[in-house]
Amino acid sequence: MSGLSGKVVLVTGAGRGTGRVHCERFADEGADVIMLDHSDAADDLRATALRVEQRGRRAVLGTADVADLAAVTAAVDAGVERLGRLDVIVANAGIHSPGAPAWQITAQDWQRTIDVNLTGVWHTVRAGVPHVGSEGGSVVIISSTNGLRGTAGTAHYTASKHAVVGLARTLANELGPRNIRVNTVHPGAVATPMVRNPATYRRLRPDLDDPTEADAAEVLTARNLLPVPWVEPVDVANAVVFLASDHARYITGTQLVVDAGLTQKTT
Numbered sequence: 001m002s003g004l005s006g007k008v009v010l011v012t013g014a015g016r017g018t019g020r021v022h023c024e025r026f027a028d029e030g031a032d033v034i035m036l037d038h039s040d041a042a043d044d045l046r047a048t049a050l051r052v053e054q055r056g057r058r059a060v061l062g063t064a065d066v067a068d069l070a071a072v073t074a075a076v077d078a079g080v081e082r083l084g085r086l087d088v089i090v091a092n093a094g095i096h097s098p099g100a101p102a103w104q105i106t107a108q109d110w111q112r113t114i115d116v117n118l119t120g121v122w123h124t125v126r127a128g129v130p131h132v133g134s135e136g137g138s139v140v141i142i143s144s145t146n147g148l149r150g151t152a153g154t155a156h157y158t159a160s161k162h163a164v165v166g167l168a169r170t171l172a173n174e175l176g177p178r179n180i181r182v183n184t185v186h187p188g189a190v191a192t193p194m195v196r197n198p199a200t201y202r203r204l205r206p207d208l209d210d211p212t213e214a215d216a217a218e219v220l221t222a223r224n225l226l227p228v229p230w231v232e233p234v235d236v237a238n239a240v241v242f243l244a245s246d247h248a249r250y251i252t253g254t255q256l257v258v259d260a261g262l263t264q265k266t267t
């Protein structure tokens with residue numbers, strides 16, 4: 001048993017992509033979900049909530065930009081008030097803006113990426129941790145393979161995804177005595193709108209005028225050890241659920257890579 005039945009999970013960026021699948025997987029395990037996303041994603045959030053409710057679990061929706069501490073705190077407080085407890089925090093919301101060399105990234109792109117991907121994670125933890133009860137819990141922070149290595153044209157994203165590893169390692173030290181475990185998950189390319197979009201296809205295939213998804217998939221497949229272009233959101237969600245579950249009860253301060261072998265490929 002995962003030990004997640006009857007627990008309450010907070011997921012940021014729950015409207016679409018991997019965040020939606022995290023909510024579905026936790027509901028499958030018998031957990032209720034507090035779901036946060038920014039106000040533009042309100043329709044997406046409702047669609048995710050429906051999927052949680054179809055699984056017989058409760059969903060509480062909150063709209064907040066994770067870069068706004070007051071808004072995140074208010075939404076988390078309201079969710080915990082409704083569901084009565086908080087056991088698991090999944091800091092998933094993140095952005096990836098079009099790439100440029102580090103010395104050409106605009107100050108605005110740099111700041112927004114740090115505000116969402118790093119400070120937003122801290123806000124999520126700051127708002128959520130005080131609600132986790134004396135029986136302990138789990139924090140899972142979604143980093144990236146860019147949290148373990150650099151790639152050209154991603155300085156702002158890569159810096160933010162490395163930084164959350166430092167945050168997680170520190171939190172693991174601070175929260176271990178309270179039996180709250182803290183880990184990061186490092187996906188390679190995931191089949192979500194963050195990757196499956198024409199701008200990304202053009203970045204991956206500058207040699208083509210109008211690259212298709214299949215053209216982009218060729219390049220991504222060549223980067224992996226396993227013969228796939230990307231992992232599916234459920235593969236990341238399964239890793240998150242594992243880390244949040246009793247199956248991982250003595251795992252804290254670690255980095256779990258879900259990347260089809262991307263970071264280990266040597267040739």
Ligand SMILES: NC(=O)c1ccc[n+]([C@@H]2O[C@H](COP(=O)([O-])OP(=O)(O)OC[C@H]3O[C@@H](n4cnc5c(N)ncnc54)[C@H](O)[C@@H]3O)[C@@H](O)[C@H]2O)c1
Pocket residue numbers: 012013014015016017018019036037038041044064065066067092093094095096116120142143144145186187188189190191192193194195
């Ligand atoms: N897709 C990939 O290839 C990939 C790879 C590695 C890591 N990741 C990470 O996984 C996480 C989820 O990414 P995804 O692929 O599902 O992306 P996505 O773009 O499909 O979904 C991101 C979700 O986060 C929400 N969000 C964005 N900014 C927000 C903000 N400021 N406040 C609140 N919500 C916000 C969006 O509305 C959306 O619902 C991110 O942290 C991302 O960096 C993704």
